[in-house]
Amino acid sequence: MMQAGDIAPDLLGKDQNDKEIRRSDFPGKSIALYFYPKDNTSGCTAEACSLRDGIADLKKAGYEVIGVSKDSAKSHRGFIEKYELPFTLIADTEKELHELFGVWVEKSMYGRKYMGTERSTFLIDPEGKITAVLKGKEVKTKDHANQLLTLIEKNNQI
Numbered sequence: 001m002m003q004a005g006d007i008a009p010d011l012l013g014k015d016q017n018d019k020e021i022r023r024s025d026f027p028g029k030s031i032a033l034y035f036y037p038k039d040n041t042s043g044c045t046a047e048a049c050s051l052r053d054g055i056a057d058l059k060k061a062g063y064e065v066i067g068v069s070k071d072s073a074k075s076h077r078g079f080i081e082k083y084e085l086p087f088t089l090i091a092d093t094e095k096e097l098h099e100l101f102g103v104w105v106e107k108s109m110y111g112r113k114y115m116g117t118e119r120s121t122f123l124i125d126p127e128g129k130i131t132a133v134l135k136g137k138e139v140k141t142k143d144h145a146n147q148l149l150t151l152i153e154k155n156n157q158i
Contacts, residue, residue: 001102013090016076034121039079047141054145
């Protein structure tokens with residue numbers, strides 16, 4: 001499981017257009033890598049739209065936003081088009097990145113246990129070091145961009 005202080009892998013996966021995405025594709029930039037359960041669901045849509053609406057401020061702070069779910073590239077293309085998302089979505093259909101980052105976890109709903117994505121965001125600096133992690137209930141989907149900006153500002157003051 002990845003945590004603050006760890007170095008994120010360079011190869012992140014393939015995006016909505018089947019293009020390989022690497023950390024090194026963004027020289028000098030930090031990355032907000034966020035994992036979410038499913039395209040077009042209420043919480044995931046709220047989170048994506050919050051990041052969309054805050055993208056200018058996140059970019060001003062030096063961050064690129066990259067989303068990751070186990071949905072297909074086709075699903076991602078539809079999600080991007082429907083909500084005009086200005087960032088890359090990685091189609092981690094084999095859950096390799098999920099497992100590497102420790103976000104493919106056992107969940108429980110109405111007493112039923114199943115495996116799923118734990119909503120999580122990893123802030124990664126230009127050298128690839130993870131500087132902060134938000135997981136599960138810590139993530140405020142409707143205000144995620146502001147939450148990240150506050151965290152980025154706090155980290156820059158330390």
